[in-house]
Amino acid sequence: MRALHLIPLLCILYISSFSETMAENTIDIYYFPMSPPARSALMTMKVLGLKYNIKTVNIPEGEQMNPDFIKINPLHQIPVINDGGFILSDSVAILKYLVDSYAKDDSLFPKDxxxxxxxxxxxxxxxxxxxxxxxxxxxxxxxxxxxxxxxxxxxxxxxxxxxxxxxxxxxxxxxxxxxxxxxxxxxxxxxxxxxxxxxxxxxxxxxxxxxxxxxxxxxxxxxxxxxxxxxxxxxxxxxxxx
Ligand SMILES: N[C@@H](CCC(=O)N[C@@H](CS)C(=O)NCC(=O)O)C(=O)O
Incomplete structure (x- = not known):
């Protein structure tokens, strides 16, 4: 359990390495680096060259149970995105939505x-x-x-x-x-x-x-x-x- 004490510090260091700033069409992503589904959503945003704003939900600290986050996702899971008021959870749905909305073609999620x-x-x-x-x-x-x-x-x-x-x-x-x-x-x-x-x-x-x-x-x-x-x-x- 020793490692758990290091997690908050590691996360602060990690998150601080993201320096993208808010801009028009910035998509909020509720995220924590240890989470594989959350990483797949952020990786897809970066592949598509999208502007994003990370909202950290520290899962080991239990932040997913905060009432404000439960309003966003009653299942208390990350990732969640908020794209101009359109709120979507679950990595599979998020990846499909991002490609359908923002990719230049359908190669990343074929329409065939x-x-x-x-x-x-x-x-x-x-x-x-x-x-x-x-x-x-x-x-x-x-x-x-x-x-x-x-x-x-x-x-x-x-x-x-x-x-x-x-x-x-x-x-x-x-x-x-x-x-x-x-x-x-x-x-x-x-x-x-x-x-x-x-x-x-x-x-x-x-x-x-x-x-x-x-x-x-x-x-x-x-x-x-x-x-x-x-x-x-x-x-x-x-x-x-x-
Ligand atoms: N099917 C979901 C699973 C998401 C999931 O299980 N997220 C975990 C982190 S890896 C979580 O938020 N757990 C917190 C909880 O269940 O309270 C997806 O693919 O997005």
Whole structure:
């Protein structure tokens, strides 16, 4: 639990590295760097070159239960965006909305029925299959006593293996083009990687995709958004594990 004491300080340091200023069409994002879904939303905003304003919701401190935030999202979860009064929660919906509203074309979320449906299926796989297993194992260690649980670790590894199979011979998670499914996937995979528990190189399709996606997102701020937040989570996990 020692790591939890460091989290507020780390977050202040981390958030202060975002220096974008308010401007017209600035989208508010309710955010915390340790959160994979929140990171996928911010990463997508940066890929699209949008102006944003981070409103920090410190989850380890319980700020999601503040009445003002509950009014914004009664489910008390981040991410949430507020785009000129349009309030939207859930990372999958947010990523689709951002692409539909602001991308110059539909490549990040294809309109073609089949590739669009595969993109959505992969996003839902990450959001409803991999992410809960990561929460169960990693957040379980951080927030509930720190005891390792090999069964939960194995369940998360099953998700990694499925993702490796989905990628197969494709370059990207949803086929031969990069989509928002890659962004949501890497926000989660980087967190799994930062746990230090898994040898991701043992999953060659996934490993090559991981390297390729980091590279593709680097100029949009991969390190700043995804890597740093994942490491913060990984450090908290490693410090709590016993
Ligand atoms: N399905 C949601 C899940 C969001 C979620 O679970 N967010 C966590 C942080 S990673 C949260 O806000 N937890 C606080 C709580 O549930 O009270 C999404 O993809 O946006």
């Amino acid at each position: 029925p089949k590739t669009g449906a595969i993109t959505l299926q992969r996003m839902l796989f990450i959001s409803t299959y991999m992410f809960p297993r990561m929460g169960d194992y990693m957040a379980g260690v951080i927030f509930h006593g720190g005891a390792d649980d090999p069964e939960k670790a194995k369940k998360l590894e099953e998700a990694i293996s499925h993702l490796n199979n989905y990628i197969g011979d494709n370059h990207w998670v949803a086929g031969d083009k990069m989509t928002v499914a890659d962004i949501i996937a890497i926000a989660n995979v980087a967190t799994v990687d930062a746990s230090g528990v898994y040898d991701l190189k043992a999953y060659p399709n996934l490993w090559q995709w991981y390297e390729r996606t980091k590279e593709a997102l680097s100029s949009a701020g991969y390190e700043e958004v995804i890597q740093k937040g994942a490491e913060m989570f990984g450090q908290a996990f490693k410090s709590a594990l016993h």
